[in-house]
Each structure stands twice: as C-alpha cells, then as structure tokens.
Amino acid sequence: MNWETVIGLEVHVQLATKTKIFSGASTAFGAAPNTQACAIDLAMPGTLPVVNQQAIDYAIMFGLAIDAEISKTSVFERKNYFYPDLPKGYQTTQLEKPIVGRGTVAVQLADGSSQSVRIHHAHLEEDAGKSLHEGNFRHGMSGIDLNRAGTPLIEIVSEPDMRNSQEAVAFAKKLHSIVTSLGICDGEMSQGSMRFDVNISVRPQGTTELGTRTETKNLNSFKFMEEAIHLEVERQIDLIEDGGTVLQETRLYNGETRTARSMRSKEEANDYRYFPCPDLLPVVLSDQRIETLRSNLPELPDARQARFIEQYQLSPYDANILGADTSMAGYFEQATAKSGNAKLTANWVTGELSARLNADNLSPDNSPVSAEQLAALIVRIADSTISGKMAKEVFEGIWAGEGDADQIIEARGLKQVSDSGALEAMVDEVLAANQSMVEDYINTDPDKRKKKLGGFMGQIMKASKGQANPQQVSQILAQKLSEML
C-alpha cells in the first residue's frame, strides 16, 4: 500500500527581547546558572508578573508578517503542572484567546514550486528553566538553572498541511527566515532559539481521514527534524503494516543516537487545568499600535527576494538563497554596492563565502572577510587582474587575515599577465617549441580544430605559472594559428 504522511508543526520561537516576558531579568544566553533569575523568575512569594510590551509587539509583528488576524484582546492563562524547572508550578501561556490568529506562510520548495502552509494560531508564553541531570551533579542529584525561566516565546502552531520532511523543513526554514528578518528572534538554533515539535501521522494514499498522530518534541535543528520525521514515518508505516496501531503519544528524538523513544502516552498526559491568570489583565491592543507596527515592519523575505530579482537581475535561485537570510542579504547588498557587479557578488556570497562560513559555523555578521574586502576582490576579478582560480587563493588569504585583496595579490605575485606584448611572446615561444602540435592543428579538419586549442592553452598557462590572462591568451593564440594556415 502507498502511504501519505501528514505533518503539522508547533514551533517555539524565543523572542529577542532584552528582558524576560514577566520580569526585568536579562535573557542573554550563556550566563552562569541562576545568575539571570530574579525574585519573580524564582516565583518568590508575593511577586507578580508584568508583561514585557516588547514581547507583545514582537508577537504582533509576527502576526502581521504572516498576514494573520491580530486579536484585539488576548488573555494569558495558567497551565498547571509540577516540575522543578517550572518555579510557579504553572506556565503562563495563552490558550483560548491567543494574540495571533489564523494566517498563512508561503513556502518555496527545492524544485522551484511553492506551497502555502496555514497557521492555526500563534501565542505568547514563558519558557521554563532547565533541569540538568547529567554531568557534575553528585549523589544522583539534579541541578536546576532558571536563567531561561521566563524567556518570552511565541509558539506557532501550523495546520497539518505538510506531506513530507522536505516540506516540513522548508516551512521551518521559512519561519526562521521570517522571524530573523523581523528581528524578533536571533535565530540561533544551537542555543535553542527555535525549537520544533513535529506532529506526524500516516494514512493510505487517497484517503482523507487523519491517522493517529504522534508528537516528537524539542527538535532544535533542521537536520534533526528531517531525520526524526523519516524515522517516525517509517516506524508508523512498519507498525501498521505489521498489523499494529499507532498510539497517540509524545516522543523524544535523540540526535546523537538517531533514535526516538516514547516519552508519555495520551493516558499519562497531564490535566493542565488551564484558567485565565488573575495576576495579568487581558492584553488589549489599539488599532494605532497595530498600524504603527505594520508601517514599521522591516522588509520580509518574499519582498526582498522579489526586489533582488528586479534590482540586481539575480536568478530566482540566487535571490531565494540571498533573500532568505537578513544578514546574508545585508552582506550581499553591501558588497554589491562596492563591487558594482551583482551577479559575480551573488556567486561569491552564495558559493565560496557561504561554504566557508558554514564550515566554521559563522554568520555573515561575523565573517572574517568583510563585505568591503569581498567587493575589492570581486573588482579585481572583474577587471581581470586575477583569474577566478587565483581569486580563491586570495580569498583564503583575506580569510586568514593577511590583508586586503590588493595586498595579497601584490605580496604573492598573483597579478595576471595582461600585457599583450608579453603574452604574444609567450604564445610564440610555446608554438615554436611544439611544432608537431602546430602541424597537427593545421592538418586537422577545420571544424574540429577548436578542440585542439586546449592543448596549447594548457602549455601556455603552465609556462606563465597560471598568471596569463586566459581570455587574452586564447584570442592571441587563435590569431597566431589562423595566420599559420
């Protein structure tokens, strides 16, 4: 039987506010445990929450970016459960009246087609702290770090509109692109700034009824998400084909072992006893506040991609890659402004630069090669000072901190020989030294002669130690040979 996979996502996005959603404590990542947890975050008796208005604005901005309904009145509720990293014994979140209602996200797939994923809603909530079971805790004790407790999140809940892992990953990447373009999330996946819960079910191809779903929680990379989906789809299909049934359960994926296990079944699920938080008033938004945010919305990926095609005549492929990431886009535009050559700059940014950045896990913002430096390099390629091949060597030099392109070209003597007199002499020398090749060329059928040129080129470039301007050489060579016919 052929199976169809049905996937829906719940995406937790950490908002890039300076302080927490209900307290003035810092949200900066990486501080010593419990140094960024104030009395409110510790749920000390008598403390009270006050909503961070920046978090509200960020949630509204997300809603506007996906063309969603913004609730004029949204309500924080308490989700009750006991866990040591949840200091109040309840999480303050939204349920009945979330701040962002239905919207849609347009997703571009690798094959060039596009798809629309519906957003059911997005709500504001606070993050929990972290329980640390492994590592340095003696006597089998666990440690609790409440630095993350109270970090503002929006949870984005999609409809089950995706049919395979590629679509799910493309959707997740698009959300990443939107929230980073908006500047409401730093997008640092490795720090948990975006985390995905994936709801997966399968059903016989052609049927419409949804199968029983499982939820695989807390995936914090696109790669893990893809792997976890494959694993779970396979597990469900095997299970059903072997005569079993899928149980509704929450599963946990382990990226190291590439395995998943059941965390809890539906029967074990908590009764969260949601009710409106009496310490917080409903969040009431004025039209003016929403409209001000709308008019100040930064450029979104789709608009930027369209502009790149229009303004720089980029291919849709390049525009998609460059437009998706705000800092990549910024880098590209900055470099293009200096280089004056959008196509070549796009090639270098999406090619060499991206590869090096990815290899070293860096973002364009902290690239060792600045946009200005790359532009200067591109100028030297465009004006034929160096060949593309030499340019890679120069790029490595800039990356290593040896200086700007011109300095490295000079220091390493990489300047391309474009002096036509010198090149003619070089060509003459090679032709003279290879009489048999010349005769062979002359005796070859005219329409097959072109193929023979490569041999001469190789000899000439070798003689010039790669510094000869290949375009010029090829012209001179063609000229000289035709004179010999």
Added chain:
Amino acid sequence: MHNLTIAELVEGLKNKAFSSTEVTQYLLTRIKSLDTEFNAIITVTEAEALKAAQAADQRLAQGDAPALCGVPLVHKDIFCTHGVRTSCGSKMLDNFIPPYNATVIENFQHSGAVMLGKSNMDEFAMGSSNETSFYGPVKNPWSTDCVPGGSSGGSAAAVAARLAPGATATDTGGSIRQPAALCGVTGLKPTYGRVSRWGMIAFASSLDQGGPMARTAEDCALLLNCMASYDSKDSTSVDRSTPDYSAHLNASLKGLRIGVPKEYFSEGLDPDTEQAVRAALTHYENQGAQLIEISLPNTALSVPAYYVIAPAEASANLSRFDGVRYGYRCDNPQDLQDLYCRTRAEGFGEEVQRRILIGTYCLSAGYYDAYYGKAQQVRQLIKQDFVNAFEKVDLIMGPTCPSPAFKFGSKGNDPVAMYLEDIYTISTNLAGLPGMSVPCGVVEGKPVGLQIIGNYFDEARMLNAAHQYQQVTDWHKLAPEGIQ
C-alpha cells in the same frame, strides 16, 4: 499611651509630647507582657523597631517628618518584609526571609512608620477564625475563649488589645472586615486595585486586597493615605491618583442615600446583632441620611461562587511551594514525587490542603465549565447587582457578620458553617468593591460590626460616613475588659 489613636500620636509626636522611641518602647513592653495571652503577633521586631523609632525621632527633630513618622504599627505576616521572616501563618514559610519588601511595607517606610512586628493570621489567609495558623490561634481580647475572626485575626486583636494603634491586613472574602467586627475595631477593604498586591503573598489574586485596621475611621483614613498607591509592579493596580482620604471626613451626611439590602437581614442573622445594626442605621437617619431598601438578589450565590473561584486561584498560587527553592522541605526525599508529596502534606495545614483540593477539582478537565465557568458567570451577576444598586444609592449598609465572635472549635468540624461566616462580606470581593466594618454595638459582651459598602473608589465617602457615625457614638472607643 496605648489608648492614643494614630491621629493623636501624630499630633503628640509632632508637638514633642513624647518621642517615637518612647511610644515604641512602651508598646514593645506591652506586647511582651500581654501578647503571651492573645498570640496576636508572630514575630516581634524589637531591634528594627527601636532603630526605626530613633530614625523617626531624628526626622521629627529636623522638622521634615513625613505623614506617619514615628507611628508604630503591626503588619500582617502576609506582607513580605525585607530581612524579616514572613510566614503567612504557615509551616511552609516558617523559615522564609524575603529579600524584598511588599509595596505596602515600602509605602509605610517612606511614611516614617515603625514596624513593631508581624501579626498572626490564618494559614495563607484561609480561614475565618484564625484557628488555621501554624503559630496557634489568636485569642479574642474581648473574650479569650472566642475566636478573633480571620484571616487578619492577629491584626484585629493587636489593635483591640491596644498592642498597636493600627495594623495592616488583607481581605479576600472578609478577612479585614470580619475580624474587625469580631474584635471591635475599624477596618477597611479598599476597591480591588487600590492597594498594591506586590509582595503580598497571594491567596486568590483576583480577590485579595490589602487595607488598614485601626480604632477609628479617621485613623483608617491616615493609614489608607499611605497604603494606597498605583504600583507598576502589580498589573492589577489601578493607575488612578490617590485622594486625601482625611479631607472629607467631616462632610455632612445630609441627603446621603444609604441602601439597606434586604438579603442582609434575612435568616441566619442573630437578632441582637440585627438590632445593633438597625440602631446604627437610625443614627444615620438622624444625621440626615436617607435609608432605601434595596435588593441584592444574588447574595446567596456569593458563598458557593467564592468557594470555587478562590480555591481555584489558590490551587495555582500555592503550587510554587514545592520544597525546591525556599520554604519547608521534607526530610530525605526519595525522589521528585516524594519531595512534592511530603513537602506539601507536611508543610500545609488541613484547611489549606482542603482548598487546594477543591480548587484543583474545580479546574479539572470535565468540571471546569460546571464549576469555574459557572462561578465566573455568577460573579458577573453579583457585580451587576451592585452596579444596579449604586444607581440608586451612595452607600450600602448592613451587618458585617451574622453574629458576634464564636467559641474556639465550635465550627471546626463544619467547614461550610465557617464559610457562611463571610456571607455578607464575600460579595464585595467578588464585585471588587470597597467595604468597611465599624463597631456598632456589643452583644453578649462581644462587639459587632456595621458594614459599609461603597461604590468603586469611593473610600473617601465610606470613611466620611464612618467618621460621622463615630462622632456621635462611642462603640469604637470601648475596650475589652482588662485592657483599658
């Protein structure tokens, strides 16, 4: 000296008739000698009090003294006090020393008031008799085999026994007004949002409100002037300027329209208490006020609605007491479940556990709509009753409690009988309205209270009415036997 009101103390301190150190030392000594019997005060902060009194005396000498400079007060042990144990009457917080002050405490510090100590209370403010305190019951100074009321029984008893001229208290369903009535003192629960809840340990967040207790309405006005403030740290605090509550105390009551709800004079009201309340109403008529019979038809629903909403909120508010970060922790927990279960079973008393269970049940899947949802609807009806009434009247008056103070243990086995103690006070909390209790008689040797309910933020009018009543009556001046 212990019979001086706050107004008289302020005057005497200003005129150098006595120093704050003298008054403070005098009351500390008095607490030491008398409170072994009443148990009104859990923690006496002698050293801090004397230090604050000295500082107050300096400011008084310099002539830049703020409003309550040098006035000694007692604070309910529900208000967090920086560096001073704040127990909330519970074993759970017996070892809890807050690293911050409640806004109310801050306000009094800015006002120069001196804290004598922290007063006893029902555990987590859950109770109407002060019998649920981990620190033992408070005895009613009028009759030591009777309860002082609750939950602010320690504050009420301290003021009644002249251990302090005034005290802070909190009121979730009657916890200021009922003990004020049972101990013969004047107490005021302000409009919800008038007094900051920051640092006030939560029982039921949508109902809790701090307020003053003293021997006169005039003193309550002085305390409320200091206590009330807009506080950006409390999202439910109302951003509204605070009037001078002392300014209108002497306004005439001529033409004042007083609503008398018939539901407050029905079955269950002790006849002698009724008589005392009716006599008080006659005083108002004599001062030119007009009595208008009104109906608050949903009054009977207030107790059941309250005992869904308050425990529901409490069940979540008290989840933070888990033995993980502060407060009581059971010995040798075997695992997480054991830590939670034994910490909470050992740290909370019976009534607190009962209410957590009720609240948890009411919010559970399948019961939410029938209980919590329905109770919220009832709450709207009750609020609407008052809104309708205040279209026709300026104030509402009736009894604070159905009867005078009852004996210890007499309602201990019947929680519902205890809950009915708050039948007249609970609906104002549900509506968010201000309410007051003023001594208006003595029944079987024990005081009873007249309740005055005002419209939203109309505390000044309530205090005016109470003060005018106290100009023509002496009930508020009576002291328990052996106290005078």
